[in-house]
Every structure is written in structure tokens, then in C-alpha cells.
Amino acid sequence: MSSKSKVPTISQIAERAGVARSSVSRAFTRPELLNASTVIKIRKVAEELGYVLNSSARALSTGKTGNIAFLVPDVANPYFPPMIRSAQLAAENLDYCVFLADFEESGLKEEKLIERFAGKVEGVILISSRMPEERLQGFAEKIPIVLVNRDVQRIPRVLIDAGSSLKQAVRLLADQGHEEIAYLSGPSVTWTNKQRQASISELTNELGLRLVIIPTEKPSLESGQAVVDKMISSGVTGAIAFNDLIAHGIMTELNSRALKVPNSFSIVGCDNSISPYTNPPLTSVSNETTEAGKIACEMIMSLLGETNSKNGQIKVLKTLLIERETIGLPYK
Amino acid sequence: MSSKSKVPTISQIAERAGVARSSVSRAFTRPELLNASTVIKIRKVAEELGYVLNSSARALSTGKTGNIAFLVPDVANPYFPPMIRSAQLAAENLDYCVFLADFEESGLKEEKLIERFAGKVEGVILISSRMPEERLQGFAEKIPIVLVNRDVQRIPRVLIDAGSSLKQAVRLLADQGHEEIAYLSGPSVTWTNKQRQASISELTNELGLRLVIIPTEKPSLESGQAVVDKMISSGVTGAIAFNDLIAHGIMTELNSRALKVPNSFSIVGCDNSISPYTNPPLTSVSNETTEAGKIACEMIMSLLGETNSKNGQIKVLKTLLIERETIGLPYK
DNA sequence: TGTTGACATGCAACCGGTTGCACGGTATGG
DNA sequence: CCATACCGTGCAACCGGTTGCATGTCAACA
Numbered sequence: 178m179s180s181k182s183k184v185p186t187i188s189q190i191a192e193r194a195g196v197a198r199s200s201v202s203r204a205f206t207r208p209e210l211l212n213a214s215t216v217i218k219i220r221k222v223a224e225e226l227g228y229v230l231n232s233s234a235r236a237l238s239t240g241k242t243g244n245i246a247f248l249v250p251d252v253a254n255p256y257f258p259p260m261i262r263s264a265q266l267a268a269e270n271l272d273y274c275v276f277l278a279d280f281e282e283s284g285l286k287e288e289k290l291i292e293r294f295a296g297k298v299e300g301v302i303l304i305s306s307r308m309p310e311e312r313l314q315g316f317a318e319k320i321p322i323v324l325v326n327r328d329v330q331r332i333p334r335v336l337i338d339a340g341s342s343l344k345q346a347v348r349l350l351a352d353q354g355h356e357e358i359a360y361l362s363g364p365s366v367t368w369t370n371k372q373r374q375a376s377i378s379e380l381t382n383e384l385g386l387r388l389v390i391i392p393t394e395k396p397s398l399e400s401g402q403a404v405v406d407k408m409i410s411s412g413v414t415g416a417i418a419f420n421d422l423i424a425h426g427i428m429t430e431l432n433s434r435a436l437k438v439p440n441s442f443s444i445v446g447c448d449n450s451i452s453p454y455t456n457p458p459l460t461s462v463s464n465e466t467t468e469a470g471k472i473a474c475e476m477i478m479s480l481l482g483e484t485n486s487k488n489g490q491i492k493v494l495k496t497l498l499i500e501r502e503t504i505g506l507p508y509k
Numbered sequence: 510m511s512s513k514s515k516v517p518t519i520s521q522i523a524e525r526a527g528v529a530r531s532s533v534s535r536a537f538t539r540p541e542l543l544n545a546s547t548v549i550k551i552r553k554v555a556e557e558l559g560y561v562l563n564s565s566a567r568a569l570s571t572g573k574t575g576n577i578a579f580l581v582p583d584v585a586n587p588y589f590p591p592m593i594r595s596a597q598l599a600a601e602n603l604d605y606c607v608f609l610a611d612f613e614e615s616g617l618k619e620e621k622l623i624e625r626f627a628g629k630v631e632g633v634i635l636i637s638s639r640m641p642e643e644r645l646q647g648f649a650e651k652i653p654i655v656l657v658n659r660d661v662q663r664i665p666r667v668l669i670d671a672g673s674s675l676k677q678a679v680r681l682l683a684d685q686g687h688e689e690i691a692y693l694s695g696p697s698v699t700w701t702n703k704q705r706q707a708s709i710s711e712l713t714n715e716l717g718l719r720l721v722i723i724p725t726e727k728p729s730l731e732s733g734q735a736v737v738d739k740m741i742s743s744g745v746t747g748a749i750a751f752n753d754l755i756a757h758g759i760m761t762e763l764n765s766r767a768l769k770v771p772n773s774f775s776i777v778g779c780d781n782s783i784s785p786y787t788n789p790p791l792t793s794v795s796n797e798t799t800e801a802g803k804i805a806c807e808m809i810m811s812l813l814g815e816t817n818s819k820n821g822q823i824k825v826l827k828t829l830l831i832e833r834e835t836i837g838l839p840y841k
Numbered sequence: 842t843g844t845t846g847a848c849a850t851g852c853a854a855c856c857g858g859t860t861g862c863a864c865g866g867t868a869t870g871g
Numbered sequence: 872c873c874a875t876a877c878c879g880t881g882c883a884a885c886c887g888g889t890t891g892c893a894t895g896t897c898a899a900c901a
Binding site for chain 1: 559564568574583584590591601607608611624625627786788790
């Protein structure tokens with residue numbers, strides 16, 4: 178028979194303090210409208226009674242939930258946590274709370290999640306969205322959306338452009354004498370993958386190198402290991418992977434076949450997530466994911482403020498190639 | 510002049526469908542009470558009008574928000590994302606949404622966050638809480654709380670017990686002939702750190718080894734690097750670190766001083782987060798963080814269901830020492 | 842001293858669902 | 872053919888804040 182220590186409502190505070198409910202409400206939301214002493218009195222009573230604001234009630238009458246949703250393809254992919262963190266911190270500073278959900282690399286699940294969150298949040302930040310463009314447009318009409326690493330007209334977005342860094346990597350490989358290289362591609366539908374592949378392809382064409390595109394199942398360590406056979410039999414002497422996880426999977430597998438990186442094979446990763454930790458340390462593309470999360474959050478917030486949404490703003494973030502120890506001469 | 514395509518309410522659905530508001534509500538919540546054809550009719554109209562349930566309104570009248578909060582000390586610490594992910598997935602399967610927040614290793618911030626979430630969620634999962642016990646008890650009286658890696662009476666909790674694995678590591682070091690080893694401790698207030706330190710200490714005492722406790726600033730790579738001087742001058746030949754990040758920081762710093770692991774120094778990490786990726790691969794303690802997240806979520810849910818909270822259930826998860834390549838003979 | 846206005850507070854409607862209860866209609870059983 | 876039960880639906884109160892407007896008080900000013 179646990180005495181349910183239910184939290185009191187403003188009515189109970191009002192009664193105890195001998196004022197109207199509206200005054201209690203104002204004591205918290207617009208204290209400047211009240212006599213200072215009244216505010217103090219009300220706050221004191223509220224404190225004594227252990228008052229906790231009922232957010233649902235406030236949200237219902239104001240129409241603002243004070244929440245946003247942050248959807249990512251895979252929480253456990255080390256690429257995302259720094260972004261999640263910075264976005265959450267930025268939101269918190271503006272008194273917003275953030276829902277986090279993982280759509281498991283699936284566009285369908287993404288849609289389901291948006292629908293579920295639609296009634297609970299004021300806006301949604303979508304990372305590496307897999308949804309078809311028209312669906313995205315449809316949702317964007319109903320609820321403020323900001324995209325990260327997805328380029329859709331008229332929807333605000335922040336893009337991390339690894340193009341120039343990847344070209345630099347290609348050039349590095351070419352300088353060492355590599356003539357045939359592979360790109361271990363990531364999720365084919367993503368903007369990120371398309372953009373990375375296009376940049377690499379552009380430069381290999383220009384330099385007259387042969388580029389072999391090898392798809393991977395998922396941007397994970399295991400998928401990297403799984404494509405090594407195909408990669409080796411393609412005859413390439415170096416490779417650029419969609420991300421560090423794939424690159425590391427390849428290194429692991431090569432190592433188990435007694436093929437040393439970089440002496441027997443050169444490899445470049447992307448995202449600079451686990452690359453400082455690999456053996457040997459992986460040359461990789463570093464990108465400002467922390468900054469991206471913060472900016473995405475700020476974009477959503479600015480979207481909430483304005484009525485005539487000046488849609489379509491874009492922010493492009495640059496990247497940096499971090500040279501470590503996984504590029505060497507081609508092995509004949 | 511963007512025509513605000515406001516989402517309709519049940520009243521508008523009701524009017525359009527020629528039924529009462531209550532029927533619309535029931536069409537979604539308890540369709541078995543209505544004539545099947547009525548349900549279909551209502552759902553059709555709702556679909557046409559693009560109806561979206563207003564969660565705040567529902568929450569206000571039912572008293573259930575359908576949300577929980579998940580608070581972690583540091584989202585970017587690779588130990589947590591798998592736990593976050595599994596908890597979120599588990600919650601989602603029960604139609605719950607999860608708020609994520611980072612309390613930045615601070616007990617104060619933790620309190621602020623709980624207070625902020627209190628009115629928005631039905632329960633809180635607290636990972637590695639830094640709050641004083643009495644505050645925790647206080648909150649637990651107001652809102653269902655489940656702890657992970659914190660041991661407080663009468664509050665449900667899941668504990669990951671690395672004790673036996675760490676003892677195994679000590680034994681391994683002793684077997685190699687190490688007589689003086691260090692423990693690079695983590696956040697001193699955490700249960701996890703106390704428990705790890707106690708286990709190690711217990712066995713070194715038993716075996717007659719000298720144990721040097723060296724505190725670190727934060728469980729991060731940089732903090733690991735920073736304590737190497739102190740560690741070396743203490744005269745130990747091997748060390749166990751609170752987590753992989755610290756261990757890796759130490760390895761990096763040793764490496765820059767031309768001290769090779771494991772030939773010049775032996776080291777063991779904990780959490781098995783980045784240990785497979787380090788150079789050389791780090792011997793570390795693997796723990797079921799994924800399982801922990803899921804269980805914590807299930808505990809919260811069971812707490813919500815019952816009235817007379819059978820508080821204080823505990824679940825202890827075991828760990829496993831993964832031997833890799835960072836333990837060798839002591840260097841004289 | 843009467844008028845005006847600023848300030849402090851109360852009243853009551855409203856936000857959008859949910860739900861106990863009442864009501865009318867139809868089927869069932871005696 | 873009537874009594875009873877059940878089924879489908881509507882009515883209206885309620886959840887707990889917020890807010891436009893009305894009211895009352897008091898000081899300043901003419």
C-alpha cells in the first residue's frame with residue numbers, strides 16, 4: 178500500500194497559496210507579470226509540495242512540445258555518436274529534449290519512425306536518410322525536417338563533402354604508382370556513398386587509373402572482411418573504403434592471409450572514426466561530425482521560429498585527409 | 510504565404526465522417542467497440558485528411574506519455590552506443606519512445622536532466638549514475654528509475670560485474686612473472702570503478718603483488734596519455750586500465766617513447782570497445798552491454814505496469830576476458 | 842477631487858484526446 | 872408478444888496547464 182506520492186497540479190498549489198491557477202502558471206512562465214512577493218510565495222509552496230510541471234498539459238495548450246527527434250541509421254556506428262552528442266547538447270541549451278532512434282539502415286523503418294514521432298516533436302533531424310525523395314518532401318510539408326548528408330531540394334540540409342579529401346587520397350595512391358584501385362562502396366542509396374564514389378571516379382578517370390567498384394553489404398567490419406576475395410581477384414593494388422569500419426575489416430582479413438598493409442596492399446578509410454586505433458593506423462578522411470550535429474540542430478531551431486519557412490538553406494562542411502600508415506608502394 | 514497544412518483533429522475527422530469525436534477516438538484506440546464498417550469509414554477519412562494523433566493530448570488524458578529517458582555519462586564513449594541502441598530497440602517494440610541525454614560525467618547535470626525529464630517521461634534509465642545515493646532515492650520515490658552499473662538499495666538495477674575477468678587478468682600477469690602492477694582508475698565515484706578496483710586489489714593482495722593505484726582525469730584517450738609518466742616512475746611492469754580508451758592512450762604514449770607493448774610493458778583494457786582495433790590488439794574484458802540495455806528497458810517497463818512496485822530487483826551480468834596481444838613478460 | 846492609466850490578479854475558455862455513462866435499436870429467450 | 876441483454880454510438884466531463892479579457896486597486900496628474 179505505497180502511498181502514491183502523486184505530483185501536485187497547479188490547482189493544488191493555487192489553493193494552498195491562496196491564489197488563482199493562472200497566477201501559479203504565470204509564476205513559472207511570466208513572473209514579470211506578477212508581484213515579486215507573490216511569485217516567491219507561489220514558488221515556495223510549489224517547492225514544498227514537490228510540484229513538477231506536466232509537459233503534456235503545457236504542450237497541449239501552447240502547441241509546443243519542446244522536443245525534437247534525431248534519427249540515425251545505426252547508433253553503434255562510431256561515426257554517429259559525436260554528432261548525436263553535439264546535437265543533443267545544442268538542443269538542451271535551448272531547453273529542448275531530443276528523442277533518439279535507430280532506423281537500422283532502412284528507409285521503411287525511417288518512415289515508421291517519423292510517423293511515430295510526428296505527434297511528439299516539433300521537428301526532425303534525419304541523418305543519412307534512405308527514404309525516397311518524394312516521401313521526404315511529403316513529410317517536410319507536415320513537419321520541419323533537417324537533413325544531414327542527404328541532398329534534397331527545398332529541405333534544409335547539412336552536407337559533409339569528403340570529395341576533395343578523397344581525391345587527395347587518389348592522388349596519393351597514384352603518386353605511389355598505383356594504377357588500379359578499388360572503391361569499396363557503402364549503402365548505395367545514400368547521398369554520402371554516391372558523392373564519395375563520384376569524386377573518386379572523377380579523378381581516376383582524369384588520371385587514367387582503373388577504378389573497380391566493389392559493393393559491400395553493410396558499412397561494417399564484417400562486410401569489409403567479406404569482400405576481400407573479390408577485391409584481390411580484381412587485381413587492384415590499393416583501395417579506398419566507404420568508411421573506417423569496412424577498411425578495418427579488410428585489413429583484418431588481409432592480415433589473416435599474411436598480407437601486410439601497407440607493404441602488400443594500400444588502403445584508405447573514411448570518417449576518421451576508428452582509424453587512429455587500427456593496426457597499422459589507417460589513413461582516413463576526417464570530417465566535422467560534431468559541427469554537423471550542432472548546425473543541424475540550429476537549423477531546426479531556426480525553422481521552428483519562423484512562419485514563412487525560408488526553406489532550402491544548405492551548409493556544406495569540409496573534410497581533411499589524415500595521412501597515417503596504410504599507403505605504400507604497389508605490390509607486384 | 511504558405512498555406513499551413515495544419516494537421517486535423519478528431520473533431521474534424523468526426524464532422525467529416527458524420528460521427529461523434531468519441532467514435533473517432535475509439536476507432537484508433539479500441540476499434541473492437543465499434544462496428545467494423547464504422548472503423549473503416551473513420552480510418553479512411555482520417556487518412557484522407559492526413560490525421561496525426563496529438564500525443565500531448567492523449568498523454569494528458571491518459572496520464573501516460575509513452576516515453577522514457579535514457580541518461581548516459583558520455584554518448585561518444587564507445588562503451589555506451591550499443592547499450593543505447595538495444596534499449597531503444599526494446600522500447601520501440603513496446604511502442605515507447607526514448608529521450609537520450611548526456612550528463613557529461615557530472616552528477617549535477619544528471620539531476621538537472623532528471624528534473625527536466627520528470628514531466629515528460631514515465632521512467633528513467635540511468636547509466637553509471639554519479640548522483641549521491643540520497644538524491645537517487647528521492648527521485649526514485651517520484652518516478653520509476655532503473656540503474657545500470659550503480660548499486661543502490663531498493664532501486665532496480667543491472668550490474669555488469671567485471672570482477673572475475675579482471676582477476677583472471679591479474680592472474681595472467683602474475684603467471685608471466687609481473688610482481689608490480691598498476692590500476693589506472695576511472696571516475697572515482699562510480700560503482701564500476703570501485704568494483705573493478707576492489708576486485709583487482711583483492712587478488713593482488715592474495716597473490717602478494719604490489720598494486721599501485723593511479724587515478725586518471727577522465728576515462729579517455731588523452732587521460733591515458735597523461736598518466737604514463739607517473740605510471741612508469743612507479744616502477745610497475747604491467748597495468749590494467751579502467752577502460753580501453755585509457756589503455757589505448759597509454760599504448761600510444763608508450764609507443765611515442767619507443768616502449769613496445771607487450772615487450773616493454775604489459776597492459777589490459779576493459780569494455781572491449783576499441784580493443785580489437787588497437788595496435789597491437791588489446792587484451793580486454795568483454796561485457797554484455799547490449800544485453801544490459803535491453804534488460805534495463807524491460808525492467809523499466811515492468812515497473813510501469815505494476816502498482817505495488819516490487820522494488821530492488823537486481824540483475825548481474827557476467828563478463829569475459831578476451832586475450833589478445835598486450836600481455837608479455839615483465840621488462841627489467 | 843475626478844480622471845486616467847498602470848499594475849496585479851482572477852475568470853473562464855481553450856488545447857485535443859479519452860472514457861464512464863446514458864440511450865436507442867435490435868436480437869434473443871420465455 | 873413482451874422482457875432482457877447486448878451492441879453501437881453519442882454526450883459531456885475531465886486531464887493540467889495557458890492566455891485574452893475583465894476586474895479591482897492605487898498612484899499620478901490635471
